[in-house]
Amino acid sequence: MLFTAIVPQFINQAAGNVPLQFLLLGIVPLVIGLATDTSWALLAGRARTWITKSPKAMLAFGRIGGLSIIGVGVSVAVSDNRP
Template sequence: MSPTQFLGVAAATVLLILVPGPSVMFIVGQALARGRGAALLSAGGNATGALIAGLLIALGLGVLVTESTLVVEIMRYLGAGVLVILGVTAIATAGRTVRPRAAAPSRAAGDRPGIRSFLAAVVVGATNPKVYIIFAALLPTFVDPSSSVPAGTQMVLLAAVPVVIGLLSDAAWAVGASWARTSIVNAPSRMRLFQRIGGGCLVAVGGFTALHRS
């Protein structure tokens, strides 16, 4: 394998990754509703989900996901349900935890909302249509059949490129949206509004996921 392959994958996928989609909407929603910690966990979860999907495709199991209607439907509705539940919860609890930043208690490492954000983001990342465009359509074109490295191994190694780019992009969205949230944390009415907007984003992504057919 050569550096040209990795640079080619980066050039071919960076614009597609940077265009905001369901994953970005989910992360921004988490940032506005729950703060930077949940948003960054969501970015990590999204990258994990994308990596899982990419590895499945690289190992030849992507056909099961892309061609089995039942599997696709189950994944789609599972992701939609999780998103809607998180969004409704954020809207319903808006304002209950609003307090000045200095007085806000630190969250424990095992905070359940944070874990839920991560797991939900894994589902979002694994079911994002862009993931399948990148890994099933674009990545194979950069595999060198004359290389001594097996094609499957090349796919796995090349998959790291869009995953890293996506993680950096999502983290930037998480920090930016969290900054907007933090800047108004001492204004309770605005904080409630942002939490509700964040919850609304999650519900919107859930609805899009349920209704969209790739």
């Protein structure tokens, strides 16, 4: 839906080959997304390997994760989001 609403604004009919312009404007975000998602996945894999080697790191990250979840729960419980 987003691309359907936004991409046509960047099409220049005077530049010619409108289908090619649509194709390029659709492929560029896919390539960028693939590159960034692949980078994050590789980084996460390395981080996991590093963390699992150390029991202390596993314990620390487990505690940090638990405290983060508790913090979010507390913030939701005390927030006043009534319309």
